[in-house]
Amino acid sequence: MNLRVDWRASTSLVGTVVKWLAVAMAFPFALAVFYGDGVTTFAASMALAVGVGWGLERLDDDPDLGAREGFLMVALTWLAVSIIGAAPYVIAGEGTVGQPVNALFESMSGFTTTGATVMGNIGFEKHSRALMMWRQQTQWLGGMGIVVLAVAILPELTVGGAQLMDAEAPGPGITKLTPRIAETARALWKLYIAITALEVVLLFGLHLSGVAPNMTPYQAVAHGLTTMPTGGFSPAARSIEYFSAAVQWLIIPFMVAAGTNFALFWHAFNGEIEAFGEDNEFRFYVGVLAVFSAIVAVLLFTGEGMAETPTIGPLAGNLEKSVRHAVFQVVSLVTTTGYASMDFNTWGSPAQYVLFVILFVGGSAGSTGGAVKIVRWLVILRSVKRELFTTVHPEAVRPVRLGGRALDERAVRGIYAFTLLYLLIFFAATMLVYFDAARVGLDLVALDAMSAVAATLGNVGPGFGIVGPMNSYIPFPSTTKLFMVFLMWIGRLEILPVLVLLTPAYWRS
Amino acid sequence: MHVIIIGAGEVGSSIAASLADAHEVVVVDVDGERVDALTYSLDVLAIEGDGTSLATLREAGVERADMIIASTNDDETNLVACGTAKTVDDPFTIARVKNVDYLETWQHAENRQAFGVDFMVCTNLLTAEDIVRVIGLPAARDVDPFAGGRVQMAEFEVGTESPLADQTVREADRFDSLTFAALIRNGDVEIPGGETVIRADDKVVVIGSPGSVQAFAREIAPGETPSRNEDLVIIGGSEIGYHTARLLEERGLHPRLVEQDPERARTLAEELPDTVVMENDPTDAEFLAREHVDEADAVVAALDSDERNLLVSVLAKQLGARRTVAVVESGEYVDVFETVGVDVGVNPREVTAEEITRFTRELHTENVALIENDRAEVLEVEVDADSILVGRPISEAVADLPEEFVVGAITRDEEFVVPRGDTVIEPGDHVVAFVGRDALEVVSERL
Numbered sequence: 001m002n003l004r005v006d007w008r009a010s011t012s013l014v015g016t017v018v019k020w021l022a023v024a025m026a027f028p029f030a031l032a033v034f035y036g037d038g039v040t041t042f043a044a045s046m047a048l049a050v051g052v053g054w055g056l057e058r059l060d061d062d063p064d065l066g067a068r069e070g071f072l073m074v075a076l077t078w079l080a081v082s083i084i085g086a087a088p089y090v091i092a093g094e095g096t097v098g099q100p101v102n103a104l105f106e107s108m109s110g111f112t113t114t115g116a117t118v119m120g121n122i123g124f125e126k127h128s129r130a131l132m133m134w135r136q137q138t139q140w141l142g143g144m145g146i147v148v149l150a151v152a153i154l155p156e157l158t159v160g161g162a163q164l165m166d167a168e169a170p171g172p173g174i175t176k177l178t179p180r181i182a183e184t185a186r187a188l189w190k191l192y193i194a195i196t197a198l199e200v201v202l203l204f205g206l207h208l209s210g211v212a213p214n215m216t217p218y219q220a221v222a223h224g225l226t227t228m229p230t231g232g233f234s235p236a237a238r239s240i241e242y243f244s245a246a247v248q249w250l251i252i253p254f255m256v257a258a259g260t261n262f263a264l265f266w267h268a269f270n271g272e273i274e275a276f277g278e279d280n281e282f283r284f285y286v287g288v289l290a291v292f293s294a295i296v297a298v299l300l301f302t303g304e305g306m307a308e309t310p311t312i313g314p315l316a317g318n319l320e321k322s323v324r325h326a327v328f329q330v331v332s333l334v335t336t337t338g339y340a341s342m343d344f345n346t347w348g349s350p351a352q353y354v355l356f357v358i359l360f361v362g363g364s365a366g367s368t369g370g371a372v373k374i375v376r377w378l379v380i381l382r383s384v385k386r387e388l389f390t391t392v393h394p395e396a397v398r399p400v401r402l403g404g405r406a407l408d409e410r411a412v413r414g415i416y417a418f419t420l421l422y423l424l425i426f427f428a429a430t431m432l433v434y435f436d437a438a439r440v441g442l443d444l445v446a447l448d449a450m451s452a453v454a455a456t457l458g459n460v461g462p463g464f465g466i467v468g469p470m471n472s473y474i475p476f477p478s479t480t481k482l483f484m485v486f487l488m489w490i491g492r493l494e495i496l497p498v499l500v501l502l503t504p505a506y507w508r509s
Numbered sequence: 510m511h512v513i514i515i516g517a518g519e520v521g522s523s524i525a526a527s528l529a530d531a532h533e534v535v536v537v538d539v540d541g542e543r544v545d546a547l548t549y550s551l552d553v554l555a556i557e558g559d560g561t562s563l564a565t566l567r568e569a570g571v572e573r574a575d576m577i578i579a580s581t582n583d584d585e586t587n588l589v590a591c592g593t594a595k596t597v598d599d600p601f602t603i604a605r606v607k608n609v610d611y612l613e614t615w616q617h618a619e620n621r622q623a624f625g626v627d628f629m630v631c632t633n634l635l636t637a638e639d640i641v642r643v644i645g646l647p648a649a650r651d652v653d654p655f656a657g658g659r660v661q662m663a664e665f666e667v668g669t670e671s672p673l674a675d676q677t678v679r680e681a682d683r684f685d686s687l688t689f690a691a692l693i694r695n696g697d698v699e700i701p702g703g704e705t706v707i708r709a710d711d712k713v714v715v716i717g718s719p720g721s722v723q724a725f726a727r728e729i730a731p732g733e734t735p736s737r738n739e740d741l742v743i744i745g746g747s748e749i750g751y752h753t754a755r756l757l758e759e760r761g762l763h764p765r766l767v768e769q770d771p772e773r774a775r776t777l778a779e780e781l782p783d784t785v786v787m788e789n790d791p792t793d794a795e796f797l798a799r800e801h802v803d804e805a806d807a808v809v810a811a812l813d814s815d816e817r818n819l820l821v822s823v824l825a826k827q828l829g830a831r832r833t834v835a836v837v838e839s840g841e842y843v844d845v846f847e848t849v850g851v852d853v854g855v856n857p858r859e860v861t862a863e864e865i866t867r868f869t870r871e872l873h874t875e876n877v878a879l880i881e882n883d884r885a886e887v888l889e890v891e892v893d894a895d896s897i898l899v900g901r902p903i904s905e906a907v908a909d910l911p912e913e914f915v916v917g918a919i920t921r922d923e924e925f926v927v928p929r930g931d932t933v934i935e936p937g938d939h940v941v942a943f944v945g946r947d948a949l950e951v952v953s954e955r956l
Binding site: 399404 | 767768771774775777778779782785786787788789796800
């Protein structure tokens, strides 16, 4: 068979990225030295990353990337990084996450910013602080995008970088903020670092001012690293419930920011603050957050179907608590962060179903959020409105508009296709997960299975029932976990860049 | 004045005819027959030759010319002719163009000096503006655009039925970017205060953004001014059709536009967010009936051929449309159109010639509209740092000026600024002001 894709070039560049992963591991390594726990784990992992990366790099001395090689490189990068990123868990060998399949699940969940966990005992009793920090850090690296980072720092990616970022970036198309793609990538990362740093400082500030007793410097850094990528791995077993109300309120705006198109922040930093108000998607996004938060807040306040929650006491009739938990949870799930301010498994079914629906909403294009993305829903709504109009006026010519700009019909079709494909995969995957669970005798409730798939495919993290925010994905059989690794992988890359690799047409002619 | 007109077509001939009495006019055209015809019909010197050639211009006496009017049918020829004339001497140059892009480039350029053109007239845009004036504000007695169309002055008569009658100005002033410049009562100009009561039979002069003037017109004469989406139908997506739709959109209306060519229809639909663009044969009576063209307040026929425009207008009229306006390219057909029942025939060449003639007569004032036979004027002035208005709140500046002076609107960097008491005018702003006759002399000195 004559392959038309230069897989050596792609793999070689994947090797370069993997090699650099060793540098990323320097931070947990330093922590390991500081706390005197896990030094060998990270030394070995770094050696492995350099070794594997160097080996892959040898495949092609002068890699030349075309469009097809770009897809392959992006898809393989995420797979390779997740595999190497699993090494520290396996080498440390502690707890459930020490087993290879679980380690891969945890690593993929981290890099794709899903936040679904198979870690049995979350906390420092079983796992070193360094290993926990690595878990948080994988999310931060994956949030703005490994490939965007690679484009920002690797000179060999300046040509074709736009294509690579397009294959990786959440949402349809990328916005070039500057004429040079590497500069755009750097601008995005700088913003990302700046907002992360701001959150860390503010969180620790709360601690110093006494309203956040548990928010130690370690915790502040850990939550900074997992909010901005809409990740959701918290080093606290009970997620954000462990922290005070002040912390919960502070995290909400940062989650909202994480689900916002970063291009808007870039414009804002360049003095065009009105970019937010003028952006259709942002307005729709804020509207969606507000409406769903209001619905859930009312449901919580009236105590509809609510079970007693021993850890935080009843919400019904308590306005501040109802509003806080409603807003927090809605924002957390819409932006696909996946933090929990309380166990929403205890909420009544109406509120739970609202949360289930919003697992499909997703963040803005160009944000770190996952799932279908706000902008696609907006385009779908507008084109449905257009259909209704043209049914009455068959001769009318109506472009679908976004921000005053008329969308190309091909772009609209692409959005239909993506969303339909997303839902198809969701239904097919739910069946598979259900059957695989039944095979090993695991009794799943329909909502549990559906939410588990929606939460992994959409990179959200927690679902309902056995995969609820205070539970984990441990009970699933290994086959299901590997399947979910696949779901998280295609979910992060928006399906098509990975699926295209599975078509014969991609490899031939 | 020694005036050279390049192009002896309808526009050129018409301008020549209106200037011939008072000025020394030379007309240049490449077509010998036209030159001959003109020689016998008008008292002007007609020369055969290419207006873009220096030799021809010299022959026409460009060295001593005060004004060059380039009015051929070809945009580029007109621009080059003006540019060529400027290389010899500094006559005042006027160019007629069809393409709005050239107009925008010219307006954008520093001191409006692009292409060596001192004044530019865009046929397509002028025609569209004319159409919009005819159909957009039927209740208005007079409408004049200022500041490149960003500001409008309109004079309305308050009918006894009008909801505005017996309201105070404060009550009537519900529009963000609209100023009540004056009331004209029994022929006297009155500057209204907040408590002034508007009476039936008063005339109101308002200055504001086209959108707010439109909204005001709807308020003052609800029955006459189009407001519903179904009210206005433009047939034909020609440049004139496009600009008509665009100007109507600017006035807050939602017209419908019919265009037969799918690609052009798509382009128009993308450019015109508030217009419903429909792709169909506009002479299809069944389609027109289904789209309720019979209920339209006004149907504009802006297709590329006069015959089809006539057909469409008659068809629309027969279906029951209230008013029809048709673009008529050949001037001699205008009467025919109006005879068979088309309400208004608009000839782009006539509109252009009128504008150029009007301009040559008023050359030295920036832009003026006369109110009520000279009782007052609306002026547009670009203020410099020396002006009494600059650098302090309007309320302070106005105190130093005669009473019959009202700042109606300001445009800054081509953006509309609502003038209020605390607005500070900056150098370079365009101020559109209402000035009573008695105050005129003092005001023009100090601005």
